[in-house]
Amino acid sequence: MVYVLDKNGQPLMPTDRHRKVRLMLQSGQAKVIKRCPFTIQLNYDSGHQTQEISLGIDAGSKHIGVSATTKIKVLYEADVELRNDIVDLLSSRRELRRGRRNRKTRYRQAKFNNRRRGNGWLAPSIRQKIGTHLTVVENICKILPISRIMVETASFDIQKIKNPAIQGAEYQQGDQLEFWNVREYVLFRDGHTCQCCKGKSKDKILNVHHIESRKTGGNAPNNLITLCETCHTGYHKGTVQLPKAIKRGMRFKNAAFMGIMRWAFYEALKQQYEPVATPVHNTYGYITKHTRIAYNLPKEHYVDARCISGNPEASSNGEYYYQKKVRCHNRQIHKLTVLKGGIRKQNQATYLVKGYRLFDKVSYQGKGYFVFGRRQSGFFDIRTLSGEKVNKGSLSCKKLKFIATRTYYLTERRAV
Known part of the structure; x- marks a missing residue:
């Protein structure tokens, strides 16, 4: 598939006539704009006749599935892998900054007035992924005349995942109800007993230990365990090993991200594309699943996007594009x-x-x-x-x- 732009850079319908494209390039009637996906731009005035093209977007926290289709043909499909190193990089930067300030300006007064967050603030990791979603859609609209956009953003009930029988007022009564902080809850949950030696060390000082490092696992209760001072110190010195039964609980990072980005991404699409007469619609995951099963299609991100676009019967040429978002800059000197x-x-x-x-x-x-x-x-x-x-x-x-x-x-x- 060769994607075509007119003389002014506006997208036209793509073509499969590779020989004609080769002759146009040799004669100077067109020039190459991009190699992958292969895109050319015409050097002469042409018409602007296009067809109805629907763009389906399967939003996700690790991969994005996109599919641009007509009623009978798939024009573009891609599986985009997102970056998942933002939290790690920010944590490393915070450690280096604190260490440097402790060495250089130990007695500097704390500043809190510049830490206020405005309305609509999003964490940097979430903001980066939403920006990647928008850029992927923008890149497709540059090579194809998209008529409408269909987006599926899943939502997860984390409380339901933890407790399938939860209902009613129980949603307002979480695990940490009536506890001052996470540490107090973890100590109460473990019965104020060391989970390594079960009190055999006779050490009365208790610490809350991260099963995975705070940088990796965070301060979630299922990543914390109660250890006595003796076991805690011995573990970090390498003389004590924790029981194999002590493992981190379920992760809800990706589910939380989808819940946060769901409407933020949808509203950003509407603000960007509805003023230029490109309607944006929302759909749901159960509809996509039913469509995929009904047409006996494989479970892939770009196939889900094809179902979301509303043209699951569109024929594919047997190829798709795999994209990977990489870091733009490395500011560590x-x-x-x-x-x-x-x-x-x-x-x-x-x-x-x-x-x-x-x-x-x-x-x-x-x-x-x-x-x-x-x-x-x-x-x-x-x-x-x-x-x-x-x-x-x-x-x-x-x-x-x-x-x-x-x-x-x-x-x-x-x-x-």
Whole structure:
């Protein structure tokens, strides 16, 4: 499928006439705008006749499924993998900032007036994912004349997941009802008894221990356990091991994200596209599931998006695009390890290494790969988007052929 733009950059209907496209490129009637997905722009005035195209969006916390269809044909399908490292990066930055302030400005007075959050504030991790959803839709609207947008944003009842029999006023009576804080609740839940030695150490001092680090697991009650001072200190020194029965409880991070982003994403789409006469509609997960089962379709993100678009019978050409959102910038200047003499290594590589940037698309032995690592010696680490390496070691850049410069959405074509 070749996507076509008119002379003014407005999207037209795509074409499968590859020979005609090749002749137009050779004669100068068109030029290449993008390689993946392959998009051309016409250099002459043309009509603007389009068909009804419905865009289905299967929103998610880890993957986005998108499908642009007519009644009989699939024009574009993609599975977009989102970033899930925002919380980890922010936690690392907070640790470094606190350590630096403790070393440099230990006696500086605290400032709280600049910590106020305005109306509609969203956590950075959630805001980044919603922004990615909007950018994915915007990129599709740049190459296809979308007529309407259908979006499915699932909602989860976390209380129902924890307790299937919950009902009525029980929703207002959570586990931590009448407790001052999480620590008090955890101590009461564990009977003020060490869950490692069960009181055999005779240590009366009790601590609340994170099963997974706070950076990874947070301060949720199911990630906390009561330990005595002796077991807690011994565990962190490596002399005490916790019982295998102590494990972190269920995670509700993704379910909480979907509940928060549900209406924020839908309202943002309406504000952006309804003023330009592109209606936005909302649908529900049970409708998508019923449609997929009725038409005997596989469970994939882009297939769900096809069902959401309202054209589950549209025929596909057997291909879809797999995209991966990557980090735009790395603002950490130095590495954490300090060498002799107080010297810190630079954490950022030079802009170009042997003419290549990070995530540039290259060709090796007739196949497309992406640059995941660069060395000043000229030996690079190239991989597919799924993380598959070409070989165990690195490859010389002399064996690589440059295809396209990096983008923030790495794209490769895959067979169904």
